Amino acid sequence: MRVAVIGAGVIGLSSALCIQEQFQSLLPSLQLEVYADHFTPHTTSDGAAGLWQPYLSDHGNLQETLWNKETFDHLLGQLHSPAAKEMGLFLISGYNLFREPPPDPSWKNIVLGFRNLTPKELELFPGYSHGWFNTALMLEGRSYLPWLTNRLMQRGVKFFHKKVESFQELFSQGVDVVLNCSGMRSGDLQPDPELQPGRGQIIRVLAPWVKHFIITHNLKSGIYNSPYVIPGSEFTVLGGIYQHGNWSEENSAKDHKSIWDSCCQLLPALQKAKIVGEWSGLRPARPSIRLERESIRLGNLQAEVIHNYGHGGFGLTIHWGCAMAAARLLGTILQEKKQLATPPGPRL
Amino acid sequence: MASPKVAVVGAGVIGLSTALCITETCPSCSVAVLSDQFSPNTTSDVAAGMLIPHIYPDTPIRRQKQWFQETFTYLFAICNSAEASEAGIHLVSGWQIFKSPPKEELPFWSDIVLGFRPMSKAELQKFPQHRFGQAFTTLKCDCPSYLLWLEKRLKATGTQMHTRKVADLWELHREYDIVVNCTGMGAHQLVGDKQLFPVRGQVLKVRAPWVTQFIRDGDGLTYIYPGIHRVTLGGTREKGSWSLSPDAGTTRDIFDRCCSLEPSLQGAQDIEVRVGLRPSRQCVRVQREVLSQGRIKLPVVHNYGHGAGGFSVHRGTAKEAAHLVEECISALQGSSSRPKL
Numbered sequence: 001m002r003v004a005v006i007g008a009g010v011i012g013l014s015s016a017l018c019i020q021e022q023f024q025s026l027l028p029s030l031q032l033e034v035y036a037d038h039f040t041p042h043t044t045s046d047g048a049a050g051l052w053q054p055y056l057s058d059h060g061n062l063q064e065t066l067w068n069k070e071t072f073d074h075l076l077g078q079l080h081s082p083a084a085k086e087m088g089l090f091l092i093s094g095y096n097l098f099r100e101p102p103p104d105p106s107w108k109n110i111v112l113g114f115r116n117l118t119p120k121e122l123e124l125f126p127g128y129s130h131g132w133f134n135t136a137l138m139l140e141g142r143s144y145l146p147w148l149t150n151r152l153m154q155r156g157v158k159f160f161h162k163k164v165e166s167f168q169e170l171f172s173q174g175v176d177v178v179l180n181c182s183g184m185r186s187g188d189l190q191p192d193p194e195l196q197p198g199r200g201q202i203i204r205v206l207a208p209w210v211k212h213f214i215i216t217h218n219l220k221s222g223i224y225n226s227p228y229v230i231p232g233s234e235f236t237v238l239g240g241i242y243q244h245g246n247w248s249e250e251n252s253a254k255d256h257k258s259i260w261d262s263c264c265q266l267l268p269a270l271q272k273a274k275i276v277g278e279w280s281g282l283r284p285a286r287p288s289i290r291l292e293r294e295s296i297r298l299g300n301l302q303a304e305v306i307h308n309y310g311h312g313g314f315g316l317t318i319h320w321g322c323a324m325a326a327a328r329l330l331g332t333i334l335q336e337k338k339q340l341a342t343p344p345g346p347r348l
Numbered sequence: 349m350a351s352p353k354v355a356v357v358g359a360g361v362i363g364l365s366t367a368l369c370i371t372e373t374c375p376s377c378s379v380a381v382l383s384d385q386f387s388p389n390t391t392s393d394v395a396a397g398m399l400i401p402h403i404y405p406d407t408p409i410r411r412q413k414q415w416f417q418e419t420f421t422y423l424f425a426i427c428n429s430a431e432a433s434e435a436g437i438h439l440v441s442g443w444q445i446f447k448s449p450p451k452e453e454l455p456f457w458s459d460i461v462l463g464f465r466p467m468s469k470a471e472l473q474k475f476p477q478h479r480f481g482q483a484f485t486t487l488k489c490d491c492p493s494y495l496l497w498l499e500k501r502l503k504a505t506g507t508q509m510h511t512r513k514v515a516d517l518w519e520l521h522r523e524y525d526i527v528v529n530c531t532g533m534g535a536h537q538l539v540g541d542k543q544l545f546p547v548r549g550q551v552l553k554v555r556a557p558w559v560t561q562f563i564r565d566g567d568g569l570t571y572i573y574p575g576i577h578r579v580t581l582g583g584t585r586e587k588g589s590w591s592l593s594p595d596a597g598t599t600r601d602i603f604d605r606c607c608s609l610e611p612s613l614q615g616a617q618d619i620e621v622r623v624g625l626r627p628s629r630q631c632v633r634v635q636r637e638v639l640s641q642g643r644i645k646l647p648v649v650h651n652y653g654h655g656a657g658g659f660s661v662h663r664g665t666a667k668e669a670a671h672l673v674e675e676c677i678s679a680l681q682g683s684s685s686r687p688k689l
Contacts, residue, residue, distance in 0.1 A: 079474070085615040090558040093441040093485075112471050113483055121462050121485070124428060124439075133463055133485075135441075135471070135561070209438040209490070209576045211560045233558045269432035 001029050001339055003330065004170045005179040006189070008036035008159070010045040010141060010319045011308055012181035013148040018323035019179075019330055020155050027339055034152065035170070037163035040145035044183055045315060047281040049202070049230035049237040050088065050140040051213055052317045055223050058106040061288055065106045067321025072110050074320045075137050088143025088233065093135040094213030095121075097128040102217065111136045125266065128216065136213075139316050140232055164189070167296060171303045177333055178305045179326060184284040186309045192290070195310055198283035199246035200224060200239060201255040203263075205273040207236040214266060216240075224313060227262035235276055238263040242313070244285065251278045286310030291322055293329050304333050349681050352377050353523065354673060357514050357538075358530035358652075359383035360392040361489070364498035365662045366530050366651050369670035371505040374677065380524070381502065384513040387495035391532055394551060394624030395659060396573035396580035397436075397489035399423065400444075400564065401457050402657030406631035413456050415664025420460050422663045423487045433576075436493025440574060441485040442562030443467055445478040445609075450566055461486045475609065478565075486562075489659050490576045514538065518639060521646040526676045528649045528669060532627040535652045541633070544653055546625035548589035550598045552581040552606075554616035563609050568656075570605040572613070578620070581606040581613070585656075587628075594621040629653030632661070634668045636676060647676035 005016045016034055023030050040046050052072060058065045078084055079091065095117065096102075108114045117131035125131065153159070164170060167178050167189060180186060187195055210231045218226040224242035231237075240262055241255050256278065264270045290310045296303045308326045311318055334340040354377050356367040367381050387393055401416045427437045445467070458464040467481030475481065499509065514520065517538065520527050529535060536544045556579045564571040573580040581602055599621050607613045633653045639646040651669040654661060 080611045082611070082614065084612050085558060088558075090560065090612065092560045113465075113468055115463070115465065118463055123424075133441075138558075207433070208557065209433050209436070211438060211440050211574060231560070268428070268430035271430055272433050 001027060001334070002031045002033065002175045003177045003179065004033045004035055004175040005181055006035050006164050006170075007181035007183055008034055008039045008145070008149075009043040009181065009183055010145065010315050011183065011311060011322065012036065012179070013145060013152065014319045014323040015179050015181055015308055015326045016152055016157055017148055018320075018327045020152065020157060022327050023330070023334070024155065027334065032152075032157040033160060033175070034157060035160045035162060035164050037161070039159075039161065040149065041142055043141070043145065044281045044284070045141035045145055047202070047279045048141055048316060049232060049239070050138050050144075050316055051092070051230050052137040052139060053215070054105070054107050054314050054317050055312075056102065056105050056217065064289060064318060067318045067325065068107060068314070069110045070321035070324060071318055072137065075139060079137075083147065086143065087147045088138070088140030090138050090233070091135055092138045092213055092231070093133065095125070095131055095133055095215070097125050097131040097214065097216045098219070099127065099129055100219060101130050102219065138232065141316060144316075167303065167305055168298065171298055171301070176304070176337075177330060178303070180305055180307045180309060183309055183311070184282045186284070186307070195284060195286050196245055197247050198285035198312055199241065199243040199248065199280065200283055200313070201241045201251060201259065201280045202237050202239040202278070203256060203259050203275060204235045204237060204277035204279070205270065205275050207231070207270055207273040209269065210236050210267065216266065227259065227266050229263055229267060229270070236273070238270070242283070247282065249280050249282065251280050283313040284310055284315075285312040289318070289322065291325055293333065306330060306333075349525065349677060350376070352525045352677050352680070354379045354526045354528060355520050355524040356381045356528040356530055357383065357517070358532060358534065359386045359509070360390040360530070360532055361495060361498075361658055361662045362532065362651055362654060362665065363530035364495060364502065365666040366528055366669045367502055367507055368498055369663075369666040370528070370673050371502065371507060373670045373674055377673075377677075379502070379505070380508040380510060382510045382512045382514055384511065386509065386511065387492040387499070390495065391624040391627070392495060392658065393491045394549070394622040395491065396551070396571070396575065396582070397491055397494065397659045398440075398562065398573050399461070399487045399489070399660050401660040402655055404629070404631050404655070404657070409456050412661065413460070415661035415668075416457050417460050418664035418667060419661055420487065423489065427487060431497070434493065435497040436490035436576060438488055438490065438576065439485055440488050440562050441483070442564070443471065443481050443483050444564045444566055445472075445475050445481040446566035447478050449480055450482075458482075458484070488573065488575060493576065517648060518641065518646065521644060525680060526647045526649065526673055528651060528673060530651050532652055532654070533625045535627070535650070539650070541653075544627060544629050545588060546590055547628045547655065548584060548586035548591060548623065548625055549582065550584045550594060550602065550621065550623050552599060552602055553578040553620040553622060554581060554613070555579075555618040556613055556616040558612060559610060565609070570609065572606050572610050579616070590625065592623050592625070594623055626655045627653055628655035632665055634665050634672070636672045647680065649673050649676060
């Protein structure tokens with residue numbers, strides 16, 4: 001039973017690991033394969049700062065809030081394990097800032113210690129009238145992806161460095177199920193007008209005195225179009241760009257200036273920070289995540305694709321809940337193919 | 349007195365901040381800092397510099413609160429400015445945790461630090477051996493940055509720094525009009541203060557940049573304080589011990605205690621061991637005194653004995669000491685011309 005995962009970002013690798021953990025022992029004939037043209041450190045997941053935080057609103061999509069919660073709880077459980085450091089996982093506290101009263105976020109009861117900011121705290125951020133403080137998690141892709149890769153390799157998962165041109169290509173080679181975790185470029189495999197780039201640009205600086213994340217919000221301009229500062233274990237990320245429909249992965253001087261000026265206004269001491277890098281990436285944005293089965297007729301064969309893409313700017317935040325859901329879908333497929341008596345794992 | 353000459357003895361956080369306050373309240377003063385040690389070799393350099401007050405049994409709480417408030421306000425303004433990184437001042441959030449109910453639910457400083465509140469059950473799950481906790485955000489003075497920044501500001505005012513061991517305050521009476529004694533533990537010898545005693549603290553300074561939260565065990569003995577480049581792990585409180593040599597068994601013990609609160613510290617790199625003697629006293633001595641030999645008088649202002657709380661109250665006590673220096677100047681100007689040998 002060959003299961004091929006297309007994509008080696010956080011979604012592809014975590015889906016592969018989840019499947020491996022749940023099915024390998026039950027199905028010794030299971031052969032997992034990962035196909036990608038980009039591996040860590042060249043994936044979108046590697047460029048992201050790694051802060052666990054969903055968007056402000058789930059737009060009534062309770063499913064996604066549950067997946068976010070599942071991911072947070074799963075990671076919190078790993079915090080004290082010896083693997084945490086290698087995974088790039090650690091606790092971090094910080095601020096969300098607003099210029100007008102915001103509605104409570106969908107994740108207020110998921111994070112730790114969520115509360116409104118006191119007047120004294122707001123003095124730190126002139127121009128912002130409301131805000132939240134909470135403790136959340138960092139999961140740095142540059143560490144997490146290699147950690148996932150190592151575990152997968154140790155368990156016999158095979159990796160192939162190639163660009164898959166079509167689902168057909170894999171099925172004709174004898175793959176039984178394909179997991180489509182191709183993020184931004186899912187459209188190359190199957191057109192999806194709902195999938196659009198949410199272009200972001202970030203500046204990496206050395207500012208080790210910054211111990212909190214600071215995310216500002218402009219409710220009118222939309223998510224991530226307002227400055228943010230996210231300290232990581234090696235450098236601090238400055239950002240605040242979200243350009244819907246922009247496919248450019250080139251760093252823009254105009255965006256650089258906008259990020260730099262707005263972040264220095266937020267934290268004047270950043271003027272002294274040394275710039276050590278810059279990066280642009282495309283958030284695979286979609287009105288909702290596409291996480292579903294699709295049966296494709298190929299001749300007299302029924303080929304199965306499990307789609308798991310469109311995680312926008314919250315892939316790391318939601319990845320584990322989605323990986324578990326994808327694994328459940330595979331379980332159903334395996335049951336239908338009479339490979340398994342009943343699908344294992346918890347039912348939603 | 350046109351330009352009073354003031355000698356500040358001691359170049360730790362107390363000496364430097366007191367000297368700076370004197371230049372602010374008395375711009376006509378000519379100030380010099382005399383010390384046998386400067387950063388990074390002072391007791392202050394060993395300390396983590398966290399703004400969490402230590403309680404002095406014999407100082408009225410109102411006064412301690414004022415000192416802490418003044419210090420917090422002063423550093424808060426620096427933290428918000430472009431100078432924050434150079435001065436080494438940054439915010440840090442975290443938890444103080446207790447195995448048994450804390451003596452005070454609301455310590456006197458709870459309305460001065462930011463966002464003080466009890467920890468939630470979910471937060472306490474991180475610490476299975478502890479049942480109560482307080483979460484808050486406070487400030488940290490990272491050394492040596494903060495001391496170097498104070499030195500830089502002092503030099504900009506024309507303050508001279510002299511490496512010099514002062515064996516007796518009286519030896520300064522010829523060159524200086526007023527002496528300010530900020531010698532910390534040195535006051536035991538220098539002015540024979542037997543109420544001053546060392547409380548030895550050993551700490552580890554490690555590289556662990558993924559540790560962003562402070563953790564302090566309510567007993568004050570075990571703590572994890574993330575600084576700009578290093579995390580300070582502590583500690584010990586050995587009353588009466590004068591030893592400045594690191595103890596290997598103590599190092600192991602501190603590391604184990606901290607790892608039990610924060611397991612990821614197992615991966616910490618580059619462990620540096622430091623020892624400091626907290627200059628401890630039942631109350632901080634911020635006081636005027638006039639030394640005299642025959643008809644010669646030497647006004648002295650004492651500012652020492654801050655124990656475990658030096659950083660937390662440094663600016664408040666420095667301002668008080670600077671006011672006492674002003675009083676000394678008034679007294680000198682009021683009296684007839686002082687005979688000089």
